[in-house]
Amino acid sequence: MSASTLKLNPPFRAEHIGSLKRPLKLLQKRKELDDGKCTVEELRVVEDEAIRTIVQMQREVGIKSITDGEFRRHMFYDGVFDNLEGMKHVQPVPPEMFMDYVPDVAAFKKLDFKGADTYICVSKLKRTKPFYVPQYEALKALTTPEEHKNIKITMAAPEWFHLRHGEYAYPKDVYNNDEEYFADIATAYQAEIQDLYAAGCRNIQIDDPLLAYFCAESMIKGMEERGVDHEALLDTYIRAYNNCLKNRPADMNVGLHLCRGNFRNGMHFSEGGYDRIAIKLFKEINVDCYYLEYDTPRAGTFEPLKHLPPNKAVVLGLISTKFPTLEDVDDLVKRIHNAANIIASGEPKRSVEAALNQICISPQCGFASHSEGNLVDEDAMRAKLALVTRTAKAVWGDN
Template structure:
């Protein structure tokens, strides 16, 4: 067992990704609201009660990085682009505006999925209202003052609609190039992070399946076929992250979550290990910690962890949020120690104990990136979160 100094700040030894299974009455009330059959206030009351209950579930399981379960959202990425001036809502996206090389687009088209909505830029982007601050303030009301510094706010990846829409992401008469486009996005995020910090938030996490797509050979091949330079595009996205994080407070933990898709019923969109992007991911993006999907072979081996710097941490997503079956605790413990061995043998010399102290564990993704959620029950969620905590306590004395 590791004997590290007690861990008093995120990420915690037993962590989570953010979205949790929504209760049926909340889903039903949102359907009513969308149909104009109830008021915003009526919906808010049901949301509040559901969040109050899910906070207690997390607390009882021993999870310190408490979230609101993303219960006020329909999709995990809601919050930024639907509130950003200059973005246009498209209720039904024409096929030509969707890039076939993007794994989720390809999956939807293969399934003849209809009715996809989206956002594209139509004029200069500007933040005139808050994105996530109201959700953080509301969550504070259901938690204790001593818990506030640990509360986690999950955020949309800055390149979310850019990859999906390619050349249709913004008009050339508005932005001449990607640098100009992401410069305004960076300003919006900088303002949001500043106000979150002022509200007491010290724990944010970007949810970004798109970076993991750069590990998928089919996407890279598709880009090459149409003349998209995927290496340059990845560099653009890394630059976007570093720009939006300029000036961020030193005592705010910034995490980056990568997965390969978690749509309705736990559907994933891509496969491929982190090997292809590991050096850039760990060495060039100015975040503190990485939440990495590692519950199935599609995420590859632990070998890319050898590139993780000694001043950063990794949260291994070893427990599946997609199925109700509980993982074997002994196997989870063995996998954590295997990851520590790889990390200790990496580019920066460190002991295995030091490597172990750079590691935390969590489910591999949220339980409901989409409102309907994965094929698990609310009781399954409780058992999975408890397993994360029990496993962490068996490995680390500071868990």
């Protein structure tokens, strides 16, 4: 760890994951760009207007970790591999290049997504331009100087295309093995984090549903049938994470978000509690906090939280972004205290008060992992985020 003591500012007691519902005007203008009917500059004007509005909404509901809602992206994982030299955009994708054991791949194949696209490594990977620095700088320009330290940038997971493409992830005449492949990816992430820090960013969140897939029995079974060593692969990804975060500044907060899918109409891709990966997740990956899906039984119980070290925080994703129905505050407060009791019982043991100090609350995922979003309109989104802050105040007061 880059810090020996718990850091809770950021993250804040009331958090949100990053992506927010895009207004119709923005979606229409982006379609115009795709259709060649407007310029990038014209789209930027509409993006800025939409981001100003969504930032003000975050202020009004009491969310302090400000994001741009990912309004400048189509998908939550945009930014890294589409800007990394050595990656090639492929569409359509030969079916054999997708690993069927990956839960979302299996789901998309059932939906017959013939127009699927992807990025494949074709030559040595190199960061020749920034990934997210322009988005951070643009958000700085739309916020006050006092808010700049609170801006959160969400980032793609370093293993995003590796897991879904398996043996097709890179040519064997380019990289001899996974260690060489991820070494170059780590170099790119290190440079990006340093440049974000130099620009003033102090809070990043890596979005990684793939790690949660290692909790799914369906993927484990599929890997074993294909002869993939899932334990060794998880270890490879953990090493990749730690290399990506190597030498990061001590006051750069890094969070890791895990969920089980958040596609159209509230569709999820996998199930299974964190028990299978908890020890490695909490004790071996060098991040400061974990944003964990916990809005439905498919994420399992709080028991894995007993492995959370005293110097790390967990942001409990107790509120659903998939459906507009509001959760009950009293029930949310009860669940938070239940989680604190389990954390307190872990090793090393700690007081319930200390364990409670390690907890924050958020929705379980973003409101728009892809640009179209879910079955939650802007009013319902506001109500959900207001519920996050109301619950946080009920547990921790106004701090």
